[in-house]
Amino acid sequence: MSDVVDTPIAKPIAAVAGAPSLLRLLREDIGCVRSRDPAARSEFETLLTYPGIHALIWHRLAHRLWIRGWRFPARLLSWLGRFLSNVDIHPGAEIGRRFFIDHGACVVIGETAEVGDDVTLYHGVTLGGTSWSPGKRHPTLENGVVVGAGAKILGPITIGPRTRVGANSVVIQSTPPDVTVVGIPAKVVRPEFTHRRTVGRIDLDHHLMPDPVGEALSVMLDRIEFLEAQLAHVRQKVRQGPPLPAPTSACEVDPILTQGAKQ
Template identity: 45%
Template sequence: MPQLEVVASEPETWSLLRAAAEETARVEPALASQINAVILSHSDLASALSFQIARKLGDSELGPMSVREVCREAFDADPGIVAAAEADLRAVAERDPAIRTLLQPFLYFKGFQALQAHRVAHWLWGQGRETLAFHFQSRMSELFQVDIHPAARMGAGLFLDHGTGIVIGETAIVGDEVSMLHGVTLGGTGAERGDRHPKIGKGVLLGAGAKVLGNITIGDYAKVASGSVVLKAVPSGCTVAGVPARLVNCPAGEAPARTMDHTLADIVYDFVI
């Protein structure tokens, strides 16, 4: 399998998050205790992120302290996990006009939080600790309504907007800089085993409710319109729409995942991909 690129760490991301936390704690005293515990009491993003994942996923079966230790172990073994989280935060800031600061996705956006929990589960899966990886997946699904198999490979700089109802199968691969909205499914087409899930290229935009099924490739910078069902490969830079999905235009644009442009061309080709 090809290796996904990990976006380099940018220390200023942590500084921006801390600054937003300090200002919010000042103007919203009711939240000061929470903000101090989750962000301001920590020296770096890795420490704060492990605390945040632990406070969300910890339960009576696997307490927050135990979850945090697992996260720390993963971050120490693979610093790329935290670098990817930084890239994810920057992606939200770039693509979501509703946010005010990095504090919102870090504290409240379940798409971002589910993705970071998955990154730890994926590391566990790679270590052969499959049962604990499944525990993380189960908690993530229960809490965030985002169900990503621990074996699925997720790139950096991802934006899971709203998050609710996203399902990603075991052998799926999602490239860097992808944006997907609620209700997206990257699934199989039957009960076959083996490599059976989609491969999503870099910079792809997957609209709300899009279903991409089978071991097919969605090329770099392609766009899948909301509500579409895609059963065949999509060329790089193209837009598809409909049930079953049809080519709308090629090229779709330089970076649809960054612009979050969900509009479609007026002319639809008269053949199914």
């Protein structure tokens, strides 16, 4: 993957002067679900039945306490949210607007993680750290990122805007914008110029990606078929031609031609 300078995204909206109110943020979080999940039938149903929304509500409250210096109450509220929703978001994590955790199970977001606007995570995603040292040690997800189920994004790296991370991938390097990454460790399998674009909506088709292993096997099979056809042609020529002259030295013996001559 291309190296990208790790620049932090905007500071948490709760800490910015003139930022939207907590109620407005939660209304946006609930409202964005219907555009990304066909199973969501109403905002009322989403509010009552979606654990990802419940986890985000607890986090919004805990984060407000955290940035005001109320660290223990923030951690206690975060623990309660984890107990009720099975989603572990550290109160220090910075979450942008219209954030959606689909299915809301076994998601872990570390203390120094930064998540931009319009980001979607599926179940089993980890935004984890790779260092015991204090400071920035968790990833930054910029606007419009989609992370597939079970993916792990580790370390103080930056996932570029509108990047899609395939399910069960392990991302340990920063990515450029508008690409699809997959694998362990994750590699770019769909560059920017082949990335499908959607107008006014988030591209959730993170399952539409090439299979690098399958493509390599296909190339190998084509090559084997070509070599077998070439070998058959050589053997046919040997059978139809005059007897081969005796080699003058052992190094001039061609096993394939010798075998064909005996046949």
